[in-house]
Amino acid sequence: xxxxxxxxxxxxxxxxxxxxxxxxxxxxxxxxxxxxxxxxxxxxxxxxxxxxxxxxxxxxxxxxxxxxxxxxxxxxxxxxxxxxxxxxxxxxxxxxxxxxxxxxxxxxxxxxxxxxxxxxxxxxxxxxxxxxxxxxxxxxxxxxxxxxxxxxxxxxxxxxxxxxxxxxxxxxxxxxxxxxxxxxxxxxxxxxxxxxxxxxxxxxxxxxxxxxxxxxxxxxxxxxxxxxxxxxxxxxxxxxxxxxxxxxxxxxxxxxxxxxxxxxxxxxxxxxxxxxxxxxxxxxxxxxxxxxxxxxxxxxxxxxxxxxxxxxxxxxxxxxxxxxxxxxxxxxxxxxxxxxxxxxxxxxxxxxxxxxxxxxxxxxxxxxxxxxxxxxxxxxxxxxxxxxxxxxxxxxxxxx
Amino acid sequence: xxxxxxxxxxxxxxxxxxxxxxxxxxxxxxxxxxxxxxxxxxxxxxxxxxxxxxxxxxxxxxxxxxxxxxxxxxxxxxxxxxxxxxxxxxxxxxxxxxxxxxxxxxxxxxxxxxxxxxxxxxxxxxxxxxxxxxxxxxxxxxxxxxxxxxxxxxxxxxxxxxxxxxxxxxxxxxxxxxxxxxxxxxxxxxxxxxxxxxxxxxxxxxxxxxxxxxxxxxxxxxxxxxxxxxxxxxxxxxxxxxxxxxxxxxxxxxxxxxxxxxxxxxxxxxxxxxxxxxxxxxxxxxxxxxxxx
Numbered sequence: 001x002x003x004x005x006x007x008x009x010x011x012x013x014x015x016x017x018x019x020x021x022x023x024x025x026x027x028x029x030x031x032x033x034x035x036x037x038x039x040x041x042x043x044x045x046x047x048x049x050x051x052x053x054x055x056x057x058x059x060x061x062x063x064x065x066x067x068x069x070x071x072x073x074x075x076x077x078x079x080x081x082x083x084x085x086x087x088x089x090x091x092x093x094x095x096x097x098x099x100x101x102x103x104x105x106x107x108x109x110x111x112x113x114x115x116x117x118x119x120x121x122x123x124x125x126x127x128x129x130x131x132x133x134x135x136x137x138x139x140x141x142x143x144x145x146x147x148x149x150x151x152x153x154x155x156x157x158x159x160x161x162x163x164x165x166x167x168x169x170x171x172x173x174x175x176x177x178x179x180x181x182x183x184x185x186x187x188x189x190x191x192x193x194x195x196x197x198x199x200x201x202x203x204x205x206x207x208x209x210x211x212x213x214x215x216x217x218x219x220x221x222x223x224x225x226x227x228x229x230x231x232x233x234x235x236x237x238x239x240x241x242x243x244x245x246x247x248x249x250x251x252x253x254x255x256x257x258x259x260x261x262x263x264x265x266x267x268x269x270x271x272x273x274x275x276x277x278x279x280x281x282x283x284x285x286x287x288x289x290x291x292x293x294x295x296x297x298x299x300x301x302x303x304x305x306x307x308x309x310x311x312x313x314x315x316x317x318x319x320x321x322x323x324x325x326x327x328x329x330x331x332x333x334x335x336x337x338x339x340x341x342x343x344x345x346x347x348x349x350x351x352x353x354x355x356x357x358x359x360x361x362x363x364x365x366x367x368x369x370x371x372x373x374x375x376x377x378x379x380x381x382x383x384x385x386x387x388x389x390x391x392x393x394x395x396x397x398x399x400x
Numbered sequence: 401x402x403x404x405x406x407x408x409x410x411x412x413x414x415x416x417x418x419x420x421x422x423x424x425x426x427x428x429x430x431x432x433x434x435x436x437x438x439x440x441x442x443x444x445x446x447x448x449x450x451x452x453x454x455x456x457x458x459x460x461x462x463x464x465x466x467x468x469x470x471x472x473x474x475x476x477x478x479x480x481x482x483x484x485x486x487x488x489x490x491x492x493x494x495x496x497x498x499x500x501x502x503x504x505x506x507x508x509x510x511x512x513x514x515x516x517x518x519x520x521x522x523x524x525x526x527x528x529x530x531x532x533x534x535x536x537x538x539x540x541x542x543x544x545x546x547x548x549x550x551x552x553x554x555x556x557x558x559x560x561x562x563x564x565x566x567x568x569x570x571x572x573x574x575x576x577x578x579x580x581x582x583x584x585x586x587x588x589x590x591x592x593x594x595x596x597x598x599x600x601x602x603x604x605x606x607x608x609x610x611x612x613x614x615x616x617x618x619x620x621x622x623x624x625x626x627x628x629x630x631x632x633x634x635x636x637x638x639x640x641x642x643x644x645x646x647x648x649x650x651x652x653x654x655x656x657x658x659x660x661x662x663x664x665x666x667x668x669x670x671x672x673x674x675x676x677x678x679x680x681x682x683x684x685x686x687x688x689x690x691x692x693x
Contacts, residue, residue: 335468338443342450347457398461399453399468 002287002295008380010283020350020385025166025194025327025357025376027216030280034219037279041272048268050245064271067278068261074281075196075211077203077228083261084226084274088193089116091212091227094264095189096120096160098237104157104186105130110137110172112165112362117191121160130157135177141168141317141366148173148180156186163195163211167362168317169300169327169376171195178207187233193217198296198325198378200289209233215273220280224273227264234260241266292379299377299386300326306390307375310397316366326377329357329368332393334400337371340393344373348392350385401475402448403430403440405482445475520659523670529575529651530596532563537571539689541682542667544575544655547592548582548616551675552664553609558679559664560606566686575651577663583616584623586648591623591635593644598632 008014010031014021021029041063047056049064065079072082085091096107097120107121107130124130135151136144152159159181164171174190181188187209195201196211197218203211210233215224229237239246239257243266248256257263284292303326304319312333317324332340341354353374356363363369375389410424423444430440449471457464467474492502524542533541543559545552563572576592578585588608595604607626608615615622627635638644655665666673668685 336446338446339450339453342447343454343457346451346454395457395461399457399465 002291002379004295004380004382007287008382011380014380018349020348020381020388022375022377022381022385022389023351023353024197024378024381025169025217025374026353027222028197028219028378029380030221030276031219031283033283034221034276034279038221038272038276041275046272049271060271063275063278064269067274070278070285071226071274071281072228074285075192075201075203075213075228076205077211078231080259080261081203081231081234082226082228083234083264084224084269085212085264086223086270087216087225088191088212088214089225091210091225092117092160092189092191093120094227094240095210095212095229095237096124096158098240099158099187100236100238101130101157104155106133106153106155107131107158107160108133108135108152108156108181108186109160110135110143110162111365112137112141112167112172113160113162113359114166114191114193114362115358115360116193117160117162117189118359118361135161137365139366141165141170141362143173145173145176148177152177152180152184152186154184156181156184159186159188160191161188162191162193163201164192164198164325165317165359165362166194166327167329167357167359167366167374169194169325169329170317170321171199171323171325174206174208182207194325194327197284198327199293203228215277215280218277218280219283220277221270221273224270224277226277229260231260234264237264240264243267287379295379296326296377297322297324299381299383300324300328302383302386303328303375303377303389306386307393309390310393312397312400313393316368316372326381327374328376329372329374331368331372332397332400335396337368337373340373340396343396344389344392347395348388350389350392401445401472401479403427403434403442403444404479406444406448407431408482408486521665521667521672521674522658523667523672524575524654524658526654527571527573528647528654529573530593530601531571531573532602533567533570533572535571537569538669538693539566539570539686540573540667540669541570541686542573542575543664544577544651544658544660544666545664546577546579546582546585547588547605547608548585548612549579549663550612551662553612555664555679556606556609558683562679562683562686565683566690569690570686575655576648577652577655577660577665578648579663584619587619587623588615589648590642590644591627591639593647594635594638595627595630595632597638597643598627598634600627600630600632603630604632 011029012032013029045056045059047060049061051057068082069079072079085094107124109117109121109132111134121132125132133151136147138144159177161172161177163174178188189210190206190208192201192211192213196213209230211228213226216222246258246263246266248258304315307313307315307328307330308319310332314331316329331337337354341352344350344352355371357374407424407427410420410427413420414424426442426444430442430444433440453464453468456467496502527540576589578589592601592604592608595601604626607630611622611626662674664678666678666682668682669689671685673681
């Protein structure tokens with residue numbers, strides 16, 4: 001079991017000010033271990049990896065590759081299957097834009113996706129490179145699983161789907177989707193930005209071809225993300241951003257590209273970010289992702305109960321879903337969402353997000369196109385904080 | 401609606417502190433969108449609303465509820481009040497600068513009079529000075545003035561009308577108070593005192609104010625020229641010897657002790673009136689005193 005009171009002591013932001021941080025789906029707070037790892041890089045050995053031969057460069061290479069190994073291990077992937085990107089958005093763009101649509105050109109996705117997944121697909125459609133088709137979903141954010149087979153067919157090149165949505169915190173039926181996709185010869189790209197930080201994600205067990213996630217949503221630094229891909233799937237991808245370190249040889253009339261991951265890591269990398277993310281993976285592994293997931297389920301249940309205890313509240317998605325992490329989007333009748341979020345901050349120092357959470361079509365499909373409030377918790381949040389949140393919401397609800 | 405008020409307030413604050421500039425820019429963006437009939441999407445209105453209601457909620461939840469339900473009407477009312485206040489304030493400042501009273505030539509209570517620190521003014525203890533009117537009158541008007549001061553000059557017309565209207569019922573004392581920043585103020589005071597000795601004070605005084613610019617430019621030459629035109633007896637010797645310097649230093653010192661900070665300053669039976677509109681206020685006070693006799 002997790003002791004969030006004890007864990008919160010590892011987070012300088014929580015120790016420096018009275019704040020209840022319920023915006024972890026946007027970005028999480030950073031523990032001292034991560035800050036220290038980045039500090040060490042900048043203060044003790046800030047060289048560049050894989051190029052120079054001096055001691056700083058060697059130590060940078062060692063730490064950078066060690067971080068890659070630990071981060072890959074965190075999601076049970078092979079080291080060479082992990083490509084560093086600047087965030088999940090870039091990882092999603094990398095696959096969607098570099099995928100080979102010459103034989104099949106249909107991309108299947110859902111309306112529930114984050115703009116970071118949806119927009120690259122729409123761009124491929126605009127350029128005429130691929131078609132886009134949506135899996136059927138319901139207004140409560142669940143999938144119409146009976147229609148999956150008819151949507152994912154032999155024309156499908158790529159299925160792009162979330163692990164856990166950032167709007168309701170609910171999980172997609174990945175096992176089923178991946179099986180149908182593979183049965184039809186399609187590849188699957190999973191947006192793990194919300195899933196990897198909050199649940200046990202095992203890339204091998206998952207069976208997807210690609211998995212994208214961000215460092216800053218899992219206690220790591222901003223500016224670092226990962227694409228994990230099966231070696232054979234990565235080999236099929238075209239180049240994305242090219243430059244130094246991506247090639248074996250260059251002649252003016254020909255280029256021999258390196259294999260993944262180097263093929264996709266052009267230029268000097270975000271070493272500090274990668275090393276910081278490695279430290280974040282170590283921190284989470286030490287606590288145990290099983291424990292994190294268990295804490296999330298418990299807190300998610302309490303969070304939804306707290307919101308539902310307020311008269312005039314509406315929680316989006318399936319409130320009692322077992323597949324929900326500690327995240328809930330909601331509205332209070334008669335009080336605009338921005339006002340709710342701002343007042344929670346003013347009254348009780350509760351940090352929330354309001355709006356459509358970079359998922360406008362998803363928000364519209366679930367009935368909150370004009371916005372909602374989102375509370376997203378993590379391993380440092382306590383039941384006492386949820387109770388304060390409930391009391392504050394109660395006061396705000398009386399304004400209507 | 402509050403973004404209109406916010407723009408004015410934040411733009412003003414931005415003159416003094418850079419931290420308000422991003423907020424002012426958001427308010428400007430919001431105002432621009434509203435006047436072009438587009439929705440304001442800066443979120444500034446929401447932030448102001450949330451902060452206001454949260455602040456009031458800590459004091460009174462029911463008042464916060466009322467404000468929340470009627471916030472748009474409240475915003476419109478606040479905006480109208482703000483701009484009306486702004487217009488009235490600008491009008492008042494204009495009147496204060498031009499007439500010395502925020503109500504304009506009519507006079508009356510003016511909140512800016514407090515800026516003049518009249519509370520610190522003390523009535524002079526003596527009646528030494530250049531005098532006119534009824535010496536036995538119980539109503540005494542004392543003017544501290546500077547012959548080189550444009551405001552003393554501006555009030556002179558009123559002074560003359562008071563003398564002709566109340567000369568038989570009021571005792572008038574003029575105490576020279578040369579302001580050092582005005583050119584040849586001391587010299588003009590010396591010259592006027594010499595003219596007083598020569599028996600041509602009021603003509604000389606009238607000519608001094610009428611030729612104030614010439615005195616500013618010409619100094620001694622202009623002062624002597626006026627005296628020669630008026631054939632003031634014994635002027636040259638009096639002026640050359642600075643005969644009345646001690647007297648002027650005395651009235652100057654007396655004015656400083658009284659806390660005089662600008663000319664003209666009038667005292668009507670010890671009650672001070674300052675500025676170009678002070679003549680009108682002096683007249684009103686005289687009328688009041690005469691009525692009570």
